[in-house]
Amino acid sequence: MPSVDPALAAARTAVRAELADLPAGSLVLVACSGGPDSLALAATVATEAQRVGRSVRSPGYAVRAGAVVVDHALQPGSDGVAEVAAQQCRELGLDPVVVHRVAVTRGPGPEAAAREARYRAFDEVAAATGAVAVLLGHTLDDQAEQVLLGLARGSGARSLAGMPPRRDRYRRPFLGLRRAQTERVCAVVGREPWHDPTNDGSTTAAPLRSRVRDRLLPTLESVLGPGAVEALARSAVQLRDDADLLDTLATDLLADARAAEASGEGASGAAVVLDVTPLADAPAALRRRALRAAVLEAGCPAGTTTARHVEALDALVTRWRGQGEVHLPGGARATRACGRLVLRSGTVPGAEPHPAP
Structure with a gap:
């Protein structure tokens, strides 16, 4: 045979x-x-x-x-x-x-x-x-590109975890x-x-991912050895396991903060209202994940919600000095009042929210 x-x-x-x-x-x-x-x-x-x-x-x-x-x-x-x-x-x-x-x-x-x-x-x-x-x-090379792009953006573990083998109906x-x-x-x-002609990364006008594919990955393997791409993919797998656990814990934290808020009066017209006490008591990694989830729930586009936005919200929780509202993507706003973090959506009533990428 x-x-x-x-x-x-x-x-x-x-x-x-x-x-x-x-x-x-x-x-x-x-x-x-x-x-x-x-x-x-x-x-x-x-x-x-x-x-x-x-x-x-x-x-x-x-x-x-x-x-x-x-x-x-x-x-x-x-x-x-x-x-x-x-x-x-x-x-x-x-x-x-x-x-x-x-x-x-x-x-x-x-x-x-x-x-x-x-x-x-x-x-x-x-x-x-x-x-x-x-x-x-998507291949292992695509995964390595994803990790490198996340590193260049200063992204957290979820982004560095790359693409999952399965998510919902996608495999x-x-x-x-x-x-x-x-x-x-x-x-x-x-x-x-x-x-695809746009995959030619030899010119500066080419999309960033194409330039990473054509220029950065070959250089990486030339300098670090032929196993560099596989090593990036392995790192993504390890980070994905960590990120999955942290996301689960952050979801629980957000539920605790929301449950604490539910016993109070809340804020009229607010998309998300949270008690700052459980957030402030939580480890920073969980708190910031919970805050990002709250921002997305308030209608902010995932693709334009950055670490700087989350850090500004974190300051409202842990470094409160009477500062004013935080401007968020999509026209959303966040304020702190009476021990509560209030995120108001900037979506026009009746409009469809921007889909997450």
Whole structure:
């Protein structure tokens, strides 16, 4: 029996593990742009979905596989690129294959706005088709890029924890694979991927993530050794475990502060009202996490809520000197009065809140 290419074998193993817990007859969608990562994922899922759950006693197929292709309409000819990606998915045997054109509106930045539009499209198509999971083609290289970008922004552990393997309906089977492996899979299965011109990070005009990909990661591996990217990904896993625990404890703290407030009078028209005493008594790491959660609950966009905003709120709790209100993203305001922290939403009544990225 001929041996299976190592990259293809690794891809198949990763996908098989990600599909193994799905109920028989479930539909999964591959988010496919036509690039090397998502096309390799589509090709692998097309094969492995037919094998999951197959046995002598149960010869049927456990999982059905389709695809969703998002046309962001940001580049000339984007509709053609989307249709080529969709046709490749059809040729692989994926069904249904849905092309969803989106309108990318202004947001905290062009990349963040495109991401928000893309995930809204995934959610809409998943709901319309009854898909139980959407599979994303992010790789270990993407994870390392995410960690480096978080470091450059001075982000906390949650951001440095990178992308989770699973969140809600989203799954990332390839987080343990390198980008070179997905390119190899495409070559082995005879599929020609599309190469996004915005991924060329050789110019200063290129998106920051593309410059990190093309220039910073190779330099990092050249200086620190070929295991540097894997080490960044391992750090993300360790930080994710820590961040999960801290988030759970911070949620409990926020509930305690809210419960204490509920026994008082509260503030008319306030989105969030909290008693400062349990917050002030808590360790700083938990308090700041709870405050960030309160800010998001008040309607502030996650993408523009920074550590400086949280630090200003923290000063209202722990370094109270009669200072005035804190201005927050989205027009929200925070004040302290009578031992209570009051966060008022800046959202216009009846308006939809800005979606979190």
